[in-house]
Amino acid sequence: xEFLKKKEPLQDSSAQTNxxxxxxxxxxxxxxxxxxxxxxxxxxxxxxxxxxLALSLFGNIMQARQVKVxxxxxxxxxxxxxxxxxxxxxxxxxxxxLVQSEIADAIINWRTVTADTExxxxxxxxxxxxxxxxxKGVLKQWFEENNPYEIAKSGKLIHIEIKxxxxxxxxxxxxVEWIExxxxxxGALIDQRSxxxxxxxxxxxxxxxxxxxxxPGGVYITALAASKIITN
Numbered sequence: 001x002e003f004l005k006k007k008e009p010l011q012d013s014s015a016q017t018n019x020x021x022x023x024x025x026x027x028x029x030x031x032x033x034x035x036x037x038x039x040x041x042x043x044x045x046x047x048x049x050x051x052x053l054a055l056s057l058f059g060n061i062m063q064a065r066q067v068k069v070x071x072x073x074x075x076x077x078x079x080x081x082x083x084x085x086x087x088x089x090x091x092x093x094x095x096x097x098l099v100q101s102e103i104a105d106a107i108i109n110w111r112t113v114t115a116d117t118e119x120x121x122x123x124x125x126x127x128x129x130x131x132x133x134x135x136k137g138v139l140k141q142w143f144e145e146n147n148p149y150e151i152a153k154s155g156k157l158i159h160i161e162i163k164x165x166x167x168x169x170x171x172x173x174x175x176v177e178w179i180e181x182x183x184x185x186x187g188a189l190i191d192q193r194s195x196x197x198x199x200x201x202x203x204x205x206x207x208x209x210x211x212x213x214x215x216p217g218g219v220y221i222t223a224l225a226a227s228k229i230i231t232n
Contacts (some may be wrong), residue, residue, distance in 0.1 A: 020080070100165045102219040103174050103199050106130050110139065111180060111195075113148045113158035120148055129214045133222035156190065157183050166199070173200045177229070197226035 109127040116122050124143075131139055151158070159181045166176035175198050182190040200223035206212045 073094065081085070096168070097165075098217050099201060099219050101174055102130060102217055103166045104162045106199070106221055107158045107162065107176055107178055107197065110142075111158060111160050111178070113151045113156065115152050115157060115185060117149065120152070128135065129220065130221050132220045135221045135224040138224050155184055157185060159183065169198065172202065173198055194229040194231065195226055196229055199224050199226060
């Protein structure tokens with residue numbers, strides 16, 4: 001009979017609460033759940049920091065590409081007045097007086113013979129920085145036939161006097177005249193001759209620091225032809 005059956009005891013809720021396995025699982029879930037939550041928060045913070053860093057780097061790059069200061073070159077005449085103002089970050093054509101000065105200096109460095117060997121080397125070096133194209137071959141042949149060091153050893157010194165500023169004969173060519181005075185080491189006059197030359201030039205504004213140091217004006221002599229002026 002049913003009422004004679006032995007009733008099973010009810011499971012005590014306190015027994016479930018005190019179950020070490022259940023308690024251990026709950027504690028594990030609670031502890032590692034907090035770890036997972038904190039790890040997720042740190043990932044979010046790290047991603048946000050990386051995003052801010054990327055934006056900052058991008059902003060710095062864009063700022064670095066922008067020109068903050070624009071240099072200007074101010075030319076002043078002999079009276080101290082401003083004669084011209086140009087931007088320093090833009091390449092401009094060399095003025096005519098600069099071209100004329102460079103050609104005149106090239107003639108002086110080319111034909112001068114001095115007893116000072118160090119000065120002679122400097123003059124040849126300055127000349128080489130202005131010469132290109134077929135003018136190189138012309139000067140190479142000249143120095144092979146007229147070695148300035150040998151001429152100085154033979155007792156001759158040559159002084160160059162430019163008669164006037166080189167005059168343009170075309171857009172890219174100039175004509176220059178000069179007088180060569182030959183003297184002995186003691187200063188005695190040996191001979192005096194007049195010469196003329198036509199120099200073709202090419203303008204190449206410097207684009208690097210090396211170019212600025214070697215040839216700041218960007219004037220290059222590409223062709224050179226000289227001859228003696230015959231006077232009656």
